[in-house]
Amino acid sequence: MKRTGLLSFLIIFIGVVYIARLFYLQVLDNSFNTSTLNNSAVKVMYDYPERGYIFDRNGVLLVANQLSYDVMVIPREVKPMDTIAFCALLKITKEEFIEKIENASRYSTRIPSTFLQQVSKDDYASLQEILYKFKGFYIQKRSLREYPKKSAANVLGYISEVNEAMINNNPKYHLGELIGTAGVEKSYEEVLRGTKGVKFIQRDRFNKEIGSFKNGLYDTLPISGNDITLTIDAVLQQYGEALMTNKRGGIVAIEPSTGEILAMVSMPTYDPNLMVGRDRSKNFTKLYLDNINKPLLDRGLQAQYPPGSPFKVISALVALQENVITTASSIQCFGGYKYGSGKSSFMRCHCETSGSPVNLNVAIYRSCNSYFATAYRKVIDKFPTPTEGVNVWGKHAESFGLGNYLDNDLSVGQKGNIPNGNLYSKIYPNGRWRSTATISNAIGQGEVLTTPIQLANMTAAIANEGFYYIPHIAKKIKGKPLDKKFTTPIYTTIDKKHFKPVIDGLFDVFENPRGTARGSRVEGLEISGKTGTSENPHGQDHSIFIAFAPTHNPKIAIAVFVENGYWGSRWAGPIATLMIEKYLTGKIGRPLVEERMMEGSIQEEYDKQLK
Amino acid sequence: MRSRKDNIFHGIDWILVLFYFIFIFLGWINIYAATISENDFDLLNFSTEYGKQLIWIGFCIPIILLILMFEAKFYEKYAPIIYFIFLVLLAGLFVLGKNINGSTSWYAIGSFSLQPSEFTKAATALAIAKLVSDKMFNLKKLGTQVQALLLLFFPAILIILQPDPGSALVYAAFIFVLYREGLPFYYITVGFIALFLFVITLILGYEVTLISSLVLFICILLYFIFYRPRAFRKGWIKIIGIYLMSAMFIFSVDLVFNHVFKQHHRDRFNIILGKTVDMKGVGYNTDQSVTTIASGGFFGKGFLQGERTQGNFVPEQKTDYIFTTVGEEWGFVGSALVIILFVAFLLRIIDRAEQQKAKFSRIYGYSIVAIFFMHFVINIGMVIGLVPTIGIPLPFFSYGGSALWGFTVLLFIFIRLDANKIYEW
Numbered sequence A: 001m002k003r004t005g006l007l008s009f010l011i012i013f014i015g016v017v018y019i020a021r022l023f024y025l026q027v028l029d030n031s032f033n034t035s036t037l038n039n040s041a042v043k044v045m046y047d048y049p050e051r052g053y054i055f056d057r058n059g060v061l062l063v064a065n066q067l068s069y070d071v072m073v074i075p076r077e078v079k080p081m082d083t084i085a086f087c088a089l090l091k092i093t094k095e096e097f098i099e100k101i102e103n104a105s106r107y108s109t110r111i112p113s114t115f116l117q118q119v120s121k122d123d124y125a126s127l128q129e130i131l132y133k134f135k136g137f138y139i140q141k142r143s144l145r146e147y148p149k150k151s152a153a154n155v156l157g158y159i160s161e162v163n164e165a166m167i168n169n170n171p172k173y174h175l176g177e178l179i180g181t182a183g184v185e186k187s188y189e190e191v192l193r194g195t196k197g198v199k200f201i202q203r204d205r206f207n208k209e210i211g212s213f214k215n216g217l218y219d220t221l222p223i224s225g226n227d228i229t230l231t232i233d234a235v236l237q238q239y240g241e242a243l244m245t246n247k248r249g250g251i252v253a254i255e256p257s258t259g260e261i262l263a264m265v266s267m268p269t270y271d272p273n274l275m276v277g278r279d280r281s282k283n284f285t286k287l288y289l290d291n292i293n294k295p296l297l298d299r300g301l302q303a304q305y306p307p308g309s310p311f312k313v314i315s316a317l318v319a320l321q322e323n324v325i326t327t328a329s330s331i332q333c334f335g336g337y338k339y340g341s342g343k344s345s346f347m348r349c350h351c352e353t354s355g356s357p358v359n360l361n362v363a364i365y366r367s368c369n370s371y372f373a374t375a376y377r378k379v380i381d382k383f384p385t386p387t388e389g390v391n392v393w394g395k396h397a398e399s400f401g402l403g404n405y406l407d408n409d410l411s412v413g414q415k416g417n418i419p420n421g422n423l424y425s426k427i428y429p430n431g432r433w434r435s436t437a438t439i440s441n442a443i444g445q446g447e448v449l450t451t452p453i454q455l456a457n458m459t460a461a462i463a464n465e466g467f468y469y470i471p472h473i474a475k476k477i478k479g480k481p482l483d484k485k486f487t488t489p490i491y492t493t494i495d496k497k498h499f500k501p502v503i504d505g506l507f508d509v510f511e512n513p514r515g516t517a518r519g520s521r522v523e524g525l526e527i528s529g530k531t532g533t534s535e536n537p538h539g540q541d542h543s544i545f546i547a548f549a550p551t552h553n554p555k556i557a558i559a560v561f562v563e564n565g566y567w568g569s570r571w572a573g574p575i576a577t578l579m580i581e582k583y584l585t586g587k588i589g590r591p592l593v594e595e596r597m598m599e600g601s602i603q604e605e606y607d608k609q610l611k
Numbered sequence B: 001m002r003s004r005k006d007n008i009f010h011g012i013d014w015i016l017v018l019f020y021f022i023f024i025f026l027g028w029i030n031i032y033a034a035t036i037s038e039n040d041f042d043l044l045n046f047s048t049e050y051g052k053q054l055i056w057i058g059f060c061i062p063i064i065l066l067i068l069m070f071e072a073k074f075y076e077k078y079a080p081i082i083y084f085i086f087l088v089l090l091a092g093l094f095v096l097g098k099n100i101n102g103s104t105s106w107y108a109i110g111s112f113s114l115q116p117s118e119f120t121k122a123a124t125a126l127a128i129a130k131l132v133s134d135k136m137f138n139l140k141k142l143g144t145q146v147q148a149l150l151l152l153f154f155p156a157i158l159i160i161l162q163p164d165p166g167s168a169l170v171y172a173a174f175i176f177v178l179y180r181e182g183l184p185f186y187y188i189t190v191g192f193i194a195l196f197l198f199v200i201t202l203i204l205g206y207e208v209t210l211i212s213s214l215v216l217f218i219c220i221l222l223y224f225i226f227y228r229p230r231a232f233r234k235g236w237i238k239i240i241g242i243y244l245m246s247a248m249f250i251f252s253v254d255l256v257f258n259h260v261f262k263q264h265h266r267d268r269f270n271i272i273l274g275k276t277v278d279m280k281g282v283g284y285n286t287d288q289s290v291t292t293i294a295s296g297g298f299f300g301k302g303f304l305q306g307e308r309t310q311g312n313f314v315p316e317q318k319t320d321y322i323f324t325t326v327g328e329e330w331g332f333v334g335s336a337l338v339i340i341l342f343v344a345f346l347l348r349i350i351d352r353a354e355q356q357k358a359k360f361s362r363i364y365g366y367s368i369v370a371i372f373f374m375h376f377v378i379n380i381g382m383v384i385g386l387v388p389t390i391g392i393p394l395p396f397f398s399y400g401g402s403a404l405w406g407f408t409v410l411l412f413i414f415i416r417l418d419a420n421k422i423y424e425w
């Protein structure tokens, strides 16, 4: 009989549907997979670790912590309350209150969010007595950054609240937590941050805490962050910042024998303490929006300019390596170098040798454009096509760490540029270009771009006669050896023997009576270096200087870059030698030069550009 | 024969009894898990809920013995009287009832409350069995159909007025019983079409539903005009009549839903239909119960290991949402097993019912299957998020004395009737 079957059929049908639904919910659908952390039955309390301290190479404290008190909120636990009194207590407006609650709720109604950051110690005392009346709010102690030296903001960086994108990428962080967002704070975040402690508390549907979850089986204690010792010399760093007052630019000093960065100055800068505390975001916005001074730009790492004359050293080394010149080869210079038939095909030169033979040594200390243009052309023309020539030349230049991000431990950087043959094939699509089209490369103009840290590293490689260590900022990290890549030398493609004559030339830049940096000579110190002027079509030329000292057994290699500083020996040269003097001797024998640098300002020049 | 009749256990279906005790046992351990807290452990402590449930389970034994002591004939003979007694008890609630959670469904005797509607199901099942088993009764006739529907209508309307519409919905299950006994199939068809139109109208809105059904109707009309002109001439009134009735139904669904239903009723439907996603407020129960079940995974978290259960995250977990405890602590394995047990249990009753020589016993058996089935479908469907929130208990599992005793009475009257078939003539 048909009628008997209907109910049986429905019973079995429903049974199958329900089992299928359960299978979907419990087995297939992973979105419900509840780890303990996502479980609303368990309240998670974090115990924040103290962030690691940062010291300079001599143990001077650069970054410390101070205690701070944050007001936290768990939105779903907030009960109707006297909002006006609450706002008055925290010194916020009602609008701010609503906005903060909404932000926190949007993130999660269950997980605690920071409601108000960094309440002062005085406020904390009064808050603590009354806050229990406002359900859902509590105070959390946290340590805050403090920068006793008020310097090296670009090196140290800052920490700020994680944003939503970061949270999505890294579930370790929760809303309101702090993360290193620039400088060492960023690049060594993992080392410095430590590990949060977690407490799980079982609670019921009414959010009443009913005891420790599984007797604290999953609870952990916070582990403090590790301290870091930097390669920076705080005294030198501060000295560099003082010398660069009222100027724009960057200084990078490296210890050639290790690749350790001794100083990394960027101007204009700011007091790192501005990035701490309740005014942090206000201060940050102000700095961020300053399009004129760009204080957040690390000019030592991010500013790319044509290097100018210091790059002639590379031109010389490549020509020696490619056997197209010898130390004895010489040319005559009559105020410039003519490389074509047209009137424009003329490179002016101010070496003032007026026809007397110019060999490598003279070319370096007089910075003769004609000499290096000739040498460059000989290198390129050695190869069947200019493309091959430029590529070989570029490879040599790149072996000094130019044209590439130095694979370092700094949070920002720029690639710079070393042109290759393909670039010119693009510029001259018919393929008919010759070595002369690229002739400005020889003297560090044209398509060549470098950053101050690249120049400093190049200087270190020259000082070492053919190798360098990747410049790095961390010297010691508690419990962890330095990454091997920072202790392995990287060799350039230039043979060691070619460095000697070039270094002699750089030495004569100071020592020869006609050397271009004769005026920056320091009594009792053997310095080698090279002045530079970077042509700037938008305004006054930039002042550049590279140097290392002592010439034999170098302890410091430095690159100085002063925006719109006219020419190399006007600002960059004296600053570089003062830095060297300060680092090697600890005192300054030229107080007048020092005073002129510290007091000197190029602000007038900068103001001109605004018009 | 007398001695066999004196043994009240003679002829009873031990398999159903076994099912009963398995359910009671599983139900209690889950109530235990859902209500235990860290500091108390005292099985017979009357202040704990699992303790109370254990006492109520204990009281089931004398109730069962009492039911088995009566002759099967007794139930058939006194069915109408029992039915009327319970109608009076239901009506009496409006005067003497105690209001718990917004509905006046309880008689309070000291600290103890009884819910007569839990027992009215058995009384109604007896009354229907008595009415329909009459040799003169023919469900093909409209008059008798009305008689049967009125018999169901009285308890249902009294329960709706308490108000406890969820419990009243269970009486819709009797349509399967009446169909089994000869009610024309179109009652079932109309029932399902109405349910279908109801859901479609809520999802699409009545304008879209009306227009698309009109298009469908015109197509059917054209089909008849061109290909079946004779049938069309004969039956056009019927076709148009059906459409007009559907249209009116669609319209009234919208009217009732938007103007008669209260917001919380609407919300319950909207959650199931995926139109509302507010999981903090209205959808909280469903969200919590589904999440809790899903968190159990394949093997479950183990007895007393479900943190959502231990944290009392699911409202009403020990009563209407007891299945979430099964889901969380025993996982897919455990919850699928419970469903399989229920299906087997229901099929077993159908099997026994079909073997009854007495029509009364068979109809009563079908009635209790339909009632258990309705509870099963609505309760578990609600807990796993397939059916709107309708608060009715899961038989033998949910916490509460009245419900437990009501289901026990329901089942054991059938076991008594079934045991009798051996010496029926």
Ligand SMILES: [Zn+2]
Pocket (backbone or CB within 6 Å): A333, A334, A335, A336, A349, A350, A351, A352, A353, A367, A368, A369, A370, A371
């Ligand atoms: Zn010259």
